[in-house]
Amino acid sequence: MATRGTNRARLLLVTLLVTSLLLITLDLRGVSLVSSVRGFTQTALTPFQSFGSSLLSPIGQLFSDLFNINNTRERIAELEDENQELKAQVILNEDIQGELKQLKGVLDLAGKAKFRTVSARVISKGGTATISETIVIDQGSKAGIKRDMTVIAASGLVGVVKSTTTNAAVVMLMSDPSFRIGVRIAGSQFMGVLSGEGQGIFSLQMLSAAAQISVGDVLLSRGSSGDAPFVPGVPVGKITFVENAAGQLTKQARVQSFVDLNSIGVVSVVLDSLGNNPGDALVPAAPRPAPTVTVFVTPSPSE
Amino acid sequence: MSINRLPTSAGLLLIVFLIQEAFINRINFFMGGFALYLAFTIAWILREERSSAILIGFISGLIADLSPTLEAPFGLWTFTMTGLAFIISNYVRGALDSSISPLALTFVTTLLSSFALILFIIFGAILGQEVSSLGVLARELIGNALWTFVLAPIYVPVAIKTHKVSLTAREK
Numbered sequence: 001m002a003t004r005g006t007n008r009a010r011l012l013l014v015t016l017l018v019t020s021l022l023l024i025t026l027d028l029r030g031v032s033l034v035s036s037v038r039g040f041t042q043t044a045l046t047p048f049q050s051f052g053s054s055l056l057s058p059i060g061q062l063f064s065d066l067f068n069i070n071n072t073r074e075r076i077a078e079l080e081d082e083n084q085e086l087k088a089q090v091i092l093n094e095d096i097q098g099e100l101k102q103l104k105g106v107l108d109l110a111g112k113a114k115f116r117t118v119s120a121r122v123i124s125k126g127g128t129a130t131i132s133e134t135i136v137i138d139q140g141s142k143a144g145i146k147r148d149m150t151v152i153a154a155s156g157l158v159g160v161v162k163s164t165t166t167n168a169a170v171v172m173l174m175s176d177p178s179f180r181i182g183v184r185i186a187g188s189q190f191m192g193v194l195s196g197e198g199q200g201i202f203s204l205q206m207l208s209a210a211a212q213i214s215v216g217d218v219l220l221s222r223g224s225s226g227d228a229p230f231v232p233g234v235p236v237g238k239i240t241f242v243e244n245a246a247g248q249l250t251k252q253a254r255v256q257s258f259v260d261l262n263s264i265g266v267v268s269v270v271l272d273s274l275g276n277n278p279g280d281a282l283v284p285a286a287p288r289p290a291p292t293v294t295v296f297v298t299p300s301p302s303e
Numbered sequence: 304m305s306i307n308r309l310p311t312s313a314g315l316l317l318i319v320f321l322i323q324e325a326f327i328n329r330i331n332f333f334m335g336g337f338a339l340y341l342a343f344t345i346a347w348i349l350r351e352e353r354s355s356a357i358l359i360g361f362i363s364g365l366i367a368d369l370s371p372t373l374e375a376p377f378g379l380w381t382f383t384m385t386g387l388a389f390i391i392s393n394y395v396r397g398a399l400d401s402s403i404s405p406l407a408l409t410f411v412t413t414l415l416s417s418f419a420l421i422l423f424i425i426f427g428a429i430l431g432q433e434v435s436s437l438g439v440l441a442r443e444l445i446g447n448a449l450w451t452f453v454l455a456p457i458y459v460p461v462a463i464k465t466h467k468v469s470l471t472a473r474e475k
Contacts, residue, residue, distance in 0.1 A: 136371065
């Protein structure tokens with residue numbers, strides 16, 4: 001009897017494994033039925049994700065904050081001083097204020113570049129089980145969003161639209177390991193390819209052996225044919241470390257993105273660049289040094 | 304496994320999947336994230352007989368493949384979870400004492416959850432998926448294991464009760 005049960009289980013296992021391999025094969029061969037299943041799931045999930053986003057937005061950072069409690073204590077003293085000032089603003093929802101700030105920033109960036117954009121809220125992120133760096137936004141094909149459109153935030157590039165449904169879109173973040181973008185260095189115009197390596201780590205490979213790069217250089221998107229997937233001139237990041245290993249044909253560097261991909265709440269999808277190439281106009285302004293005051297004191301003659 | 308159990312089991316797993324996608328994914332966990340759905344499914348499979356475990360593994364993998372943020376080909380989680388369910392039912396469940404302590408169950412669930420993720424990454428890499436750097440993967444795995452272990456007192460009892468709910472009167 002036990003052998004019969006074992007054989008039955010093995011037969012079931014083989015059947016189900018073959019079925020799953022068939023599903024993988026169908027998906028890799030681009031069968032539309034299989035790929036549209038995820039689109040349907042996204043459509044069904046969007047209302048729940050929007051609800052979850054509004055519900056969890058204020059406590060989304062709770063777990064990471066708990067582990068930084070020592071640093072937080074030092075901040076408490078500073079924050080207590082600011083408490084009185086903040087009481088006046090308590091009537092306003094801080095979360096909404098943050099989103100408005102991000103929205104203003106991203107609209108300023110899009111306006112400066114004269115891009116036609118549509119703004120959207122981030123309603124979900126890719127989970128651990130997906131092993132991919134993605135976010136879900138609450139605007140989709142109904143708002144004119146299509147696959148392979150550039151997604152920006154207040155400080156620069158966020159990623160590219162991977163798929164859309166009527167009311168939502170999945171955006172591949174620039175930190176995803178499969179993400180590649182052609183970039184140029186603001187000013188010198190040397191070109192390279194930036195790739196994501198997960199968790200906010202980026203590497204830059206220059207195309208020319210003669211390219212001169214240095215720490216602090218700003219990278220801008222080079223743009224793609226027909227503006228898909230990337231419109232030109234969007235700030236991507238700045239070089240933090242140049243690798244000078246012997247035997248390298250071209251220079252490589254580590255890059256820090258302008259956008260903090262872990263805390264984006266509002267983004268804009270570039271629907272159309274309207275033929276504009278902003279050149280280096282979107283390069284973030286360097287922080288202004290604090291004004292100094294010189295006081296000359298002339299000693300009064302002693303009596 | 305009674306065929307009557309399939310819709311109930313699939314429905315319950317779908318609810319957990321919904322919680323994962325709509326709520327858990329929205330929380331910024333320390334060091335990576337937490338795959339509640341994966342841990343919950345493993346805790347459930349640990350309670351099942353061999354054939355039922357394989358079938359539940361297949362259904363749970365199929366549901367996991369529905370995730371719209373998943374880069375991997377459709378069917379990869381199905382393949383991984385079916386194989387994992389077979390391993391659990393054949394080698395792990397038999398080795399476990401029937402009166403296993405909650406702490407030991409937590410350890411087993413955590414280890415199997417990490418093992419499932421590693422299998423998924425390996426199968427994905429074989430199929431040509433881009434893989435993050437070792438450091439990033441290690442961080443994700445450790446983060447997930449940490450939260451799977453810490454939150455086990457919450458989801459393991461729920462998984463056990465949910466499993467009981469899915470049983471037919473005859474199976475009970």
